[in-house]
Amino acid sequence: MNRRLLWYLVLLTSMSVVSFFSLINYVSSEAESEMSLLSEESKNTLKQWGQVAESYYSSQDVMGLEQWLAELQYKHSVWAAVVEHQTKQIAGGQEGGEYYRGYNLGRNIDWQIHLYFHENPIMELPFSEGNTSFLIRLPDNMRPGSYWQTTKVILQLVFPLVFLSVLSLIIYRHIMRPLLLLKRATSDFSAGNFDVRVSNKMQSEHEEFRQLATTFDGMATRIGEQLVAQRQLIGDFSHELRTPLTRLDIAIENLCNTQTDEVSLSRITKETHIIRHLVEDTLTFAWLENEHKRMGDESYDVVDLLDSIIDDARFEFPTHIVNTLLPNDCVVENSNHRALGPAIENIVRNALKYSPTGSTVEVSVKKTLTNIAIEVCDQGKGVETHQLEAIFQPFFRLDNARRPNSDSFGMGLALAKRQILSIGGTVYAQNRAARNTQVTGLIVTIHLPLR
Numbered sequence: 001m002n003r004r005l006l007w008y009l010v011l012l013t014s015m016s017v018v019s020f021f022s023l024i025n026y027v028s029s030e031a032e033s034e035m036s037l038l039s040e041e042s043k044n045t046l047k048q049w050g051q052v053a054e055s056y057y058s059s060q061d062v063m064g065l066e067q068w069l070a071e072l073q074y075k076h077s078v079w080a081a082v083v084e085h086q087t088k089q090i091a092g093g094q095e096g097g098e099y100y101r102g103y104n105l106g107r108n109i110d111w112q113i114h115l116y117f118h119e120n121p122i123m124e125l126p127f128s129e130g131n132t133s134f135l136i137r138l139p140d141n142m143r144p145g146s147y148w149q150t151t152k153v154i155l156q157l158v159f160p161l162v163f164l165s166v167l168s169l170i171i172y173r174h175i176m177r178p179l180l181l182l183k184r185a186t187s188d189f190s191a192g193n194f195d196v197r198v199s200n201k202m203q204s205e206h207e208e209f210r211q212l213a214t215t216f217d218g219m220a221t222r223i224g225e226q227l228v229a230q231r232q233l234i235g236d237f238s239h240e241l242r243t244p245l246t247r248l249d250i251a252i253e254n255l256c257n258t259q260t261d262e263v264s265l266s267r268i269t270k271e272t273h274i275i276r277h278l279v280e281d282t283l284t285f286a287w288l289e290n291e292h293k294r295m296g297d298e299s300y301d302v303v304d305l306l307d308s309i310i311d312d313a314r315f316e317f318p319t320h321i322v323n324t325l326l327p328n329d330c331v332v333e334n335s336n337h338r339a340l341g342p343a344i345e346n347i348v349r350n351a352l353k354y355s356p357t358g359s360t361v362e363v364s365v366k367k368t369l370t371n372i373a374i375e376v377c378d379q380g381k382g383v384e385t386h387q388l389e390a391i392f393q394p395f396f397r398l399d400n401a402r403r404p405n406s407d408s409f410g411m412g413l414a415l416a417k418r419q420i421l422s423i424g425g426t427v428y429a430q431n432r433a434a435r436n437t438q439v440t441g442l443i444v445t446i447h448l449p450l451r
């Protein structure tokens with residue numbers, strides 16, 4: 001299965017999370033180094049104090065220096081002193097003159113201050129003569145990075161939280177958009193709108209969602225068609241049932257008026273027979289239509305089956321001629337004669353019913369390696385080309401079958417089609433005129449797999 005959505009999510013989350021945290025890291029270290037430097041104002045003040053100390057020191061006014069330092073310490077609550085560097089070499093380091101010159105007792109005012117240390121550092125301002133410095137513990141009011149803690153919380157907590165929430169929202173919306181479309185379509189469908197489809201609205205979505213949409217559309221089409229067909233079936237069924245019931249009512253009324261009425265009695269018998277026939281056909285059709293089960297665990301000879309159907313037909317329609325062109329035998333496997341028998345029976349009976357007296361009906365079987373074709377061909381008027389498919393719909397009848405008192409409901413071919421489908425075959429009708437324009441009549445062909 002195509003996993004484009006998975007790769008999209010993996011790339012989106014990993015790339016954005018890694019880039020975001022690298023950026024946060026960079027911004028944090030930049031902010032920290034920027035915030036750990038002394039302000040220009042603090043540096044200038046410290047430099048000034050260094051110069052004052054140096055002037056006392058140069059003029060050798062030790063008392064003055066002492067007094068000034070005492071005032072400074074008191075005023076700013078800090079420790080301050082003027083000290084001479086006395087590095088005493090104990091052993092080694094003979095070549096380290098450079099090092100002794102660069103040696104510092106405190107921090108240079110241009111260096112960064114460690115923001116994590118609680119104690120303020122000692123700052124050093126060296127005098128020009130090189131061996132003496134003014135040292136002072138950095139006063140609290142000069143300590144840099146007063147906003148560092150807040151900045152740290154914002155950068156390391158608030159920003160990631162906001163970022164991850166936005167990222168989750170983007171992913172959520174990305175997944176929810178097609179799901180919402182599906183949800184809406186499902187609600188519309190359950191509210192009775194069987195025409196709702198989603199594939200066309202999901203063209204820009206990921207493959208996974210497009211597949212889901214195609215499955216939904218397939219399901220909607222199939223269930224929609226089934227529901228519409230069932231409604232139609234029930235509507236037609238009730239309509240067909242009404243006619244024999246009305247005739248039954250009249251016959252019963254007549255019977256009530258006269259003590260013995262043989263005509264009414266035979267009418268009642270006929271109408272109840274019609275109603276039973278109608279109910280049985282409709283229920284079998286509804287069962288076959290809904291079950292979609294493949295029926296077939298039987299092997300039988302189609303020629304034997306046809307022989308018995310044709311014998312019955314010849315007996316029932318003595319005014320017609322039934323010719324056959326059959327092989328000696330033709331065994332089909334994984335089939336069901338209870339499904340094929342009634343289907344062929346109806347097609348043969350139609351051919352005889354809808355063709356003139358004295359005409360010929362031909363039944364033939366052609367066998368190939370993989371399937372067989374059963375053809376029933378008559379010399380009637382045939383069916384208009386645009387209605388060749390419609391005759392397989394339930395309760396569909398042409399004018400030739402709409403005679404009053406006719407016991408034809410238009411269920412025979414509908415049933416035959418479902419019965420043949422249930423054993424893996426197909427059936428279709430064509431006019432003889434399509435093969436030979438000189439003759440009229442209908443040819444109904446059944447194709448069956450041999451195995």
Ligand SMILES: Nc1ncnc2c1ncn2[C@@H]1O[C@H](COP(=O)(O)OP(=O)(O)OP(=O)(O)O)[C@@H](O)[C@H]1O
Pocket residue numbers: 346350351352354355378380381382383391396397398399400401407408409410411412413414442
């Ligand atoms: N061989 C044919 N020639 C001409 N019209 C036909 C032929 N077979 C079927 N038809 C037409 O197709 C319609 C549907 O046939 P179908 O067998 O389904 O119903 P029916 O014969 O009218 O009734 P039922 O079979 O339920 O008793 C028929 O009413 C008839 O108008």
Ligand SMILES: [Mg+2]
Pocket residue numbers: 346349350411412413
């Ligand atoms: Mg029929």
